[in-house]
Amino acid sequence: MNEERRRTPRRPFVAAAEVVEAESQSRLPTRVSELSLNGCYLDTMNPFPTGTSILVKIVRGLVFFQARGKVVYAQPNLGMGVAFQKVHPDFRQVLAGWLQEDQIKVLVADDPAVFRKLVENTLSQKSNSLIFAKTGHEAIALFAEHNPALVIVDWIMPDLSGIEICQHIRANLQSSYTYIIILTAKAETESVVAGLAAGADDYLTKPFKHEELVARVGVGFRIVELHQQIQAKNRLLEELALTDSLTGLPNRRAIEEWATRQLSGAARHGFSFWVAVADVDHFKTVNDCHGREAGDVVLKKFSEILKANSRRSDICGRLGGEEFLMILTHASNEGAQALFERVRGQFQAAKFNFRGAAITVTASFGAAAFDGTEAPDFAKIVARADAPLYSAERGGRNRVEVATT
Numbered sequence: 001m002n003e004e005r006r007r008t009p010r011r012p013f014v015a016a017a018e019v020v021e022a023e024s025q026s027r028l029p030t031r032v033s034e035l036s037l038n039g040c041y042l043d044t045m046n047p048f049p050t051g052t053s054i055l056v057k058i059v060r061g062l063v064f065f066q067a068r069g070k071v072v073y074a075q076p077n078l079g080m081g082v083a084f085q086k087v088h089p090d091f092r093q094v095l096a097g098w099l100q101e102d103q104i105k106v107l108v109a110d111d112p113a114v115f116r117k118l119v120e121n122t123l124s125q126k127s128n129s130l131i132f133a134k135t136g137h138e139a140i141a142l143f144a145e146h147n148p149a150l151v152i153v154d155w156i157m158p159d160l161s162g163i164e165i166c167q168h169i170r171a172n173l174q175s176s177y178t179y180i181i182i183l184t185a186k187a188e189t190e191s192v193v194a195g196l197a198a199g200a201d202d203y204l205t206k207p208f209k210h211e212e213l214v215a216r217v218g219v220g221f222r223i224v225e226l227h228q229q230i231q232a233k234n235r236l237l238e239e240l241a242l243t244d245s246l247t248g249l250p251n252r253r254a255i256e257e258w259a260t261r262q263l264s265g266a267a268r269h270g271f272s273f274w275v276a277v278a279d280v281d282h283f284k285t286v287n288d289c290h291g292r293e294a295g296d297v298v299l300k301k302f303s304e305i306l307k308a309n310s311r312r313s314d315i316c317g318r319l320g321g322e323e324f325l326m327i328l329t330h331a332s333n334e335g336a337q338a339l340f341e342r343v344r345g346q347f348q349a350a351k352f353n354f355r356g357a358a359i360t361v362t363a364s365f366g367a368a369a370f371d372g373t374e375a376p377d378f379a380k381i382v383a384r385a386d387a388p389l390y391s392a393e394r395g396g397r398n399r400v401e402v403a404t405t
Contacts (some may be wrong), residue, residue: 014232047080109139136160172200250317362398
């Protein structure tokens, strides 16, 4: 087990993921906990067996990654290690970007060049990004620019003291925690207490040995990585709170938050804003005749078609049940209606086979547009789109109708 995990060094990394088994196409929602350019580790109670060929999909924020791979380690109730086999160059850049973001930045502020060189030689073998400052003011400027996770600062600097630098860092709230080590020639208890009271996490008395610096920095890295894992898990929880668990699309809350911002922009800058509410026709019949799993397959397929027809400036999501919503910005009347018709046609053309029964499913759409200088409440536009949706359903379903202005 451990041998497989040691083959590819990985960094702590938390993000939502989905694994698709190549042969059966069965899907497994999961979570990434470690990542490298060559593979990842997935937390799951029910991992695929070792040797299984899979497709890994990872989503972090608005960035998406996927690659084919093979399970190289699996243990029930824990997770599985995956070695990537085929990674498209674009997705490899995504990986590199994620790993670069998570690389630990270290700011070293020390006046004597000999000590800066000693720290550089000690830490250069680690997977870190080192930044050096010769003065206190330079250290503060570099800290503001790079937001390093670990700071090593000398007590005595040409302008500001290490104590003042610590106080400055702690006085300014950061989005992430910074671990501070003070280098000092003062070994008195009073000096140590003053440094810790100013905000330092640790101190190191000069002259120090190479091994001691490595050990104390190692403690700092562990604390920093724990903070990063907590932050990543919090981000994941935020993403999950805005994501529909079945389809992976944004949920009602996420749509409303996005739409409110975009409506203000549409009113201010004068671009169009289209809302379409879609309802899968006779969905209860699908569930009753073929089972809820069949219904889930239908909803996922409709979600895939919506997502495939959405641009970066658009959003699509699931409102609940069999009801979905699609928002288009910067679209002409003809372009928006043609898109809704295309989605409707693609869904109608999809073939489903449940227990030997081949079926097709359709959807009805109601659309409304906003084009003005004063942004209305988003719920009012949705209500305007609901009216033509009901009309489409009364008129025979499987059609797109648009609200009259």
